[in-house]
Amino acid sequence: MKRKRSPKSLPPPPSTPPTPQTQTRHSTNVSKSRVWIPLNLTRQELSLPLTFPTGQTFRWKNTAPSQYTGVVGPHLVSLKQLQNGDVCYSLHTQSGDAKSALLDFLNADVSLADTWKVFSASDERFAELAQHLSGARVLRQDPFECHVEGFDFHAFPTLQQLSLVSEQQLRNAGGEEWLRSLRKLELQDVISELSKLPGVGPKVAACIALYSLDQHHAIPVDVHVWRIAQKYLLPELAGSKLTLKLCNRVAEAFVTKYGKYAGWAQAVLFIAELPSQKALLPSHLKTTKQQTPTKRENREEAVTLMGGESGDWRNKCWRLRHDTQKSIFCEIEHGSSTMHIVTSSFPNLQSWLTEVDNEISVEDMGQAEVETKIESVRSGKNSWMTE
DNA sequence: TTGTGACCTGG
DNA sequence: CAGGTCACA
Numbered sequence: 001m002k003r004k005r006s007p008k009s010l011p012p013p014p015s016t017p018p019t020p021q022t023q024t025r026h027s028t029n030v031s032k033s034r035v036w037i038p039l040n041l042t043r044q045e046l047s048l049p050l051t052f053p054t055g056q057t058f059r060w061k062n063t064a065p066s067q068y069t070g071v072v073g074p075h076l077v078s079l080k081q082l083q084n085g086d087v088c089y090s091l092h093t094q095s096g097d098a099k100s101a102l103l104d105f106l107n108a109d110v111s112l113a114d115t116w117k118v119f120s121a122s123d124e125r126f127a128e129l130a131q132h133l134s135g136a137r138v139l140r141q142d143p144f145e146c147h148v149e150g151f152d153f154h155a156f157p158t159l160q161q162l163s164l165v166s167e168q169q170l171r172n173a174g175g176e177e178w179l180r181s182l183r184k185l186e187l188q189d190v191i192s193e194l195s196k197l198p199g200v201g202p203k204v205a206a207c208i209a210l211y212s213l214d215q216h217h218a219i220p221v222d223v224h225v226w227r228i229a230q231k232y233l234l235p236e237l238a239g240s241k242l243t244l245k246l247c248n249r250v251a252e253a254f255v256t257k258y259g260k261y262a263g264w265a266q267a268v269l270f271i272a273e274l275p276s277q278k279a280l281l282p283s284h285l286k287t288t289k290q291q292t293p294t295k296r297e298n299r300e301e302a303v304t305l306m307g308g309e310s311g312d313w314r315n316k317c318w319r320l321r322h323d324t325q326k327s328i329f330c331e332i333e334h335g336s337s338t339m340h341i342v343t344s345s346f347p348n349l350q351s352w353l354t355e356v357d358n359e360i361s362v363e364d365m366g367q368a369e370v371e372t373k374i375e376s377v378r379s380g381k382n383s384w385m386t387e
Numbered sequence: 388t389t390g391t392g393a394c395c396t397g398g
Numbered sequence: 399c400a401g402g403t404c405a406c407a
Contacts, residue, residue, distance in 0.1 A: 201403045223401070243390065 036080060036088035039103065043085030045112050047135025054271045056139055056211050058149055072098070072105045073142070107140040110216075110261070119258050119265045125232065125285075126265060129272050132280050136268050139211060143179035146212035147197070150204045179213075187215045202247055210263040217262045219251035228269050229253060 052060045052068045060070035066081040069092075076092040091098050112135065120127035182190045190213055194205035203222055209215035219225065223242070229250040230238040240246060258265040271277045278286050
């Protein structure tokens with residue numbers, strides 16, 4: 001659903017014969033006569049190109065450079081980013097208080113500046129990404145539209161049954177209110193309620209929750225997020241298969257790291273992975289093209305050497321790379337320092353040497369435990385490479 | 388509850 | 399095929 005370029009063209013906007021003017025495709029004339037009203041949102045708070053075409057909605061159309069047109073409640077509206085970054089809107093219909101509806105839709109109550117400060121404090125990489133992706137915001141869509149959208153997209157086996165029902169019928173059936181009522185619930189309840197809908201699984205449920213139900217810490221775990229998590233958040237899980245349980249673990253990890261707006265952080269990390277947006281990033285931030293490793297290679301990289309007992313070895317982050325077919329390079333973060341272990345002729349982990357940053361000695365790192373763990377890997381006690 | 392296989396669809 | 403959901407053990 002979300003996050004997959006929409007191949008479809010948008011459904012026609014609700015009947016709203018706009019300006020009596022001729023509907024010229026080129027909007028030069030239209031634009032001139034159009035009234036643009038400023039929202040007090042800067043590019044720091046809202047970047048249209050980093051918010052609308054990034055997978056959270058497919059109902060907005062890019063109608064001009066830096067301009068997007070879509071529907072908010074009863075209003076057909078265009079949003080435009082000026083050269084100076086300020087965002088303006090223009091109504092295509094004479095309707096009442098569109099501005100507040102628009103600000104609501106844009107989640108304007110949430111300050112990106114404040115939110116990102118928290119993220120950046122706990123994640124250096126985020127801080128750097130944020131420099132280049134400022135204004136990437138999570139919208140507050142209408143829950144019903146959000147669901148229908150995801151539904152349109154997946155349209156899985158249940159399509160036949162449900163396509164018999166028109167959108168209007170669904171709305172009238174009270175589903176709209178029911179959906180909206182979920183805003184008051186806890187995330188877990190929201191997910192379980194949404195999952196009752198046909199075609200809605202954990203991922204779509206999290207999308208709806210995050211993008212329309214004020215569940216700012218909902219994390220839709222799809223393969224992209226899973227890759228991000230394996231790379232930066234839970235390296236010890238690299239190579240595992242993405243099961244439902246792991247999905248939950250990934251979501252937990254996001255919340256643990258980024259807090260109650262974790263979904264907003266996820267959105268940024270996600271778009272940083274989009275090929276279309278990577279162009280914005282300096283090369284050192286571009287995620288190396290993951291030439292999807294084979295399962296076996298993956299598992300070889302996925303050695304988990306976490307110490308079992310609590311203490312120093314807990315919460316340590318292990319990252320292993322299979323640099324050559326002969327050796328493994330292991331990077332262990334320990335507080336602010338890093339220890340490296342290089343093993344030769346993997347999987348015969350007979351010899352290993354350490355290379356220690358500054359004064360952290362091997363003993364300080366718990367050499368005995370490292371050896372124990374490596375030995376257990378060698379003797380096949382660990383679960384990786386179950387072949 | 389968790390893990391598996393069948394089953395859909397758009398790129 | 400790759401991504402998701404669902405039914406089932």
